[in-house]
Every structure is written in structure tokens, then in C-alpha cells.
Amino acid sequence: MLxxxxxxxxxxxxxxVTSSAEHTRPGPTFVPAVDIFENEKxxxxxxxxxxxxxxxxxxxxxENILTLSGYASPPEKSDETDILREYRVGKxxxxxxxxxxxxQNKIEAQLKDGVLKLRLPKVESARPxxxxxxxx
Amino acid sequence: MIVRRIGTWxxxxxxxxxxxxxxxxxxxxxxxxxxxxxxxxxVFPLMNVTEDSDSYYVRAELPGIRTEDLEISVTGNGISIxxxxxxxxxxTDAVYHRKERDAGxxxxxxxxxxxxxxxxxxxxxxxxxxxVVLPKSETAKPRQIxxxxx
Numbered sequence: 001m002l003x004x005x006x007x008x009x010x011x012x013x014x015x016x017v018t019s020s021a022e023h024t025r026p027g028p029t030f031v032p033a034v035d036i037f038e039n040e041k042x043x044x045x046x047x048x049x050x051x052x053x054x055x056x057x058x059x060x061x062x063e064n065i066l067t068l069s070g071y072a073s074p075p076e077k078s079d080e081t082d083i084l085r086e087y088r089v090g091k092x093x094x095x096x097x098x099x100x101x102x103x104q105n106k107i108e109a110q111l112k113d114g115v116l117k118l119r120l121p122k123v124e125s126a127r128p129x130x131x132x133x134x135x136x
Numbered sequence: 137m138i139v140r141r142i143g144t145w146x147x148x149x150x151x152x153x154x155x156x157x158x159x160x161x162x163x164x165x166x167x168x169x170x171x172x173x174x175x176x177x178x179v180f181p182l183m184n185v186t187e188d189s190d191s192y193y194v195r196a197e198l199p200g201i202r203t204e205d206l207e208i209s210v211t212g213n214g215i216s217i218x219x220x221x222x223x224x225x226x227x228t229d230a231v232y233h234r235k236e237r238d239a240g241x242x243x244x245x246x247x248x249x250x251x252x253x254x255x256x257x258x259x260x261x262x263x264x265x266x267x268v269v270l271p272k273s274e275t276a277k278p279r280q281i282x283x284x285x286x
Contacts, residue, residue, distance in 0.1 A: 007240035009180040009221060033236040039229045048237055050197035050264035075265060080186035080193060083249060085158065087182040087197060114199035114264015 017093060025071070028090040032068065032116075036096075040127055043102060043120040049092045050114035051075070057116065059109055066096045068116065101125075180242040181217065181266075189278055192248050192270040199264035200237075206261070208268060210254040215268060218243035250276030 014030040032047040049057070051072030060067045070092040098104070101122050108119040181196035194215055198206070206219040223239040226232070251273040259268045 007238070009238055009240040009242040011178050011180040011182050013182075035223070035226075035235050035237045036233040037226045037230040037235075038233065039227060039231070044226070044230075046237060048199040048264070050199040053263055072263075072265075075195060075267065076186055076193070077188070079188045081188070082158070082162070082184075082186055083155075083192070084183060084185040084246075085162075087184060113201070113261070114197070 014087065025091070028088055029093050030090060031094055032070075032092045034094065038122075040122075042122055045096075045116075045118040045120065047092075047094070047116040047118075048114065049111075049116055051089055052092065052111070052114065052116075054111045057111055059107075059116075059118070061098070061104055061107070064098045066098050066118075066120075067093075068095070069093045070116075179244045181244065183244070183246060185246070185248070187249075187272075191272060192250075192252060194246065194248075194266075194268040194270065196266045197264060198261065198266050201261075201264070203261055206266070208259050210252065210257045210268075210270065212254070213249075213251050214245060214247040215270065216243070216245045217266070217268075252276070 017029050017031050032049050034048075035044075035046040037044050047068060049068075049070045049072070052070035053073075056073070057070040058067070060069075072089045072092070074089055098120070102120045103123045106121045110117045181198055184195045186193045186195075196217065198219075198221070200223070201219060201221050205222060206217070209216050218241075220241045221239050223237060248270065252270040253273045254270075256271040257268065259266065261267075
């Protein structure tokens with residue numbers, strides 16, 4: 001039986017990473033949750049990075065390693081005092097190894113409502129091709 | 137150092153206990169780095185609440201949630217946030233490699249330590265972060281009392 005009711009969202013603490021290299025800016029680093037799906041033409045990556053502005057987001061590709069890093073600055077003004085603190089803000093960092101089939105020059109990125117959307121088109125030769133079988 | 141009010145212990149309500157724990161945690165965190173900690177309510181969305189002399193500020197991270205799918209209501213000293221996070225369908229020909237982002241409904245209530253002026257409440261979503269500004273009602277604001285000198 002399929003559950004027809006809409007699932008209710010569960011609260012999740014952000015996953016924190018401890019990297020070997022020390023950061024120049026102190027504070028926690030989180031792993032953004034991602035969805036990755038592909039179709040014939042492209043690979044799509046969606047990453048949740050709430051609080052990150054486009055200017056504080058860095059997407060880099062070096063030797064087939066795709067690096068996503070972002071920084072969410074604390075939104076509080078200096079005269080605000082805490083009553084309740086359930087989540088923390090800080091940096092986001094995650095890396096992926098890309099296969100050869102991504103056309104690295106055609107990658108498109110869009111950041112909207114705290115969600116990064118990356119479109120990674122495949123190179124022509126990597127697209128699946130239907131082979132016709134000829135019959136004489 | 138930390139002084140525990142053992143003498144007043146039976147009079148504590150949950151909020152003051154929580155505040156005490158939270159204060160201790162922040163003190164420890166400031167001394168020795170972050171501590172591992174469970175979500176205090178365990179209900180989506182997790183919230184941060186702050187105050188200044190005029191208002192309470194309620195913040196929550198709601199990436200990818202459209203404002204039309206979000207409902208916020210305010211009562212005397214409480215706020216309720218509910219809505220739905222929708223994740224667009226990737227299409228029939230799409231194959232998923234990772235699916236870590238969840239879609240679904242959510243609803244959460246939160247009571248604030250004081251009364252709020254619900255008519256002046258304002259909400260704003262920027263970069264996937266919701267900020268609700270709840271001005272304190274006149275009775276809840278701290279008041280400077282002038283001392284009369286004869």
C-alpha cells in the first residue's frame with residue numbers, strides 16, 4: 001500500500017564536519033543536504049544552504065572535484081540577546097567527484113531561497129544513444 | 137563562576153530551567169568550543185529566538201519554501217508556524233543518485249516569555265531564512281522608573 005498522506009517533516013540537526021585543514025574564520029561547518037539526479041542530458045544537484053547569499057557562495061571545479069562552500073552570516077543584531085537557540089549558523093562545505101562526462105564549461109548555478117541549483121550538462125559523447133539494428 | 141539557585145529550586149518552571157541549561161551550555165561553548173546537543177524541541181522547523189528591549193525575533197531556516205506555502209499566526213504570547221515544503225518532481229526520466237532533502241508538512245507552536253503586540257508583527261523570508269519580528273506589548277517592555285527626590 002502506498003501512503004497517500006503527505007509526510008510530515010522531521011526536525012534535523014545540521015550535520016557538522018570537522019575538516020583537517022583549519023579554517024581562517026572560526027565557527028562550525030555543516031554538510032548541506034543535497035539531491036542529485038540525472039537524466040539523459042544532464043546531472044542536477046540541489047543543495048540546501050539557508051542564509052547564504054550569492055556573494056558568500058563559492059563553487060569551484062578543480063581536477064574533477066566539485067567544491068561547494070558557503071558562509072551564512074549570523075542574522076542577529078548586536079543588541080539582541082538569546083532566549084532560545086535550536087540551530088546554529090556557520091559555513092557549508094561539501095565536495096563531489098565529477099565523472100569525465102560532465103561538460104565543465106557549461107555548468108550553470110542558481111541560488112534561490114537558500115537552495116543552490118546546479119545544472120551539470122553531459123558532454124555530447126556521454127549521452128546515451130540508441131543504436132538501430134538494421135535488418136536486410 | 138556558575139551559581140546555582142538551589143534554594144529556589146521548587147519554584148522553577150520549565151522555562152527557567154531551560155534558560156539555566158542554555159546559559160550554561162553557551163558559557164561552556166564560549167570556553168571550550170561547541171558541544172554536541174540534541175534539538176531542544178525536535179519539531180520542524182528548529183527555531184532561534186532572541187529579544188531586544190522592543191521586540192522578540194523568531195528565526196527559522198526554511199530553504200526552498202515558498203511564502204505562499206507558509207502560514208504564520210500570532211496570539212497573545214505565542215506564535216504558530218505551519219506550512220508545507222514541496223520539492224518539484226524531477227521528471228519521469230530522472231534517476232536519483234542522492235535524495236537527502238525532505239518534503240512534507242510541518243506545524244509548530246512556540247510561546248514567548250512575554251505578551252506581544254500581534255497587530256504590529258512582521259514576517260520576512262530572505263535566502264531561505266524566516267524572520268518574524270514580534271514587537272513587545274507595552275506591558276511587557278522594560279520600563280525605566282524615575283526615582284523621585286523630595
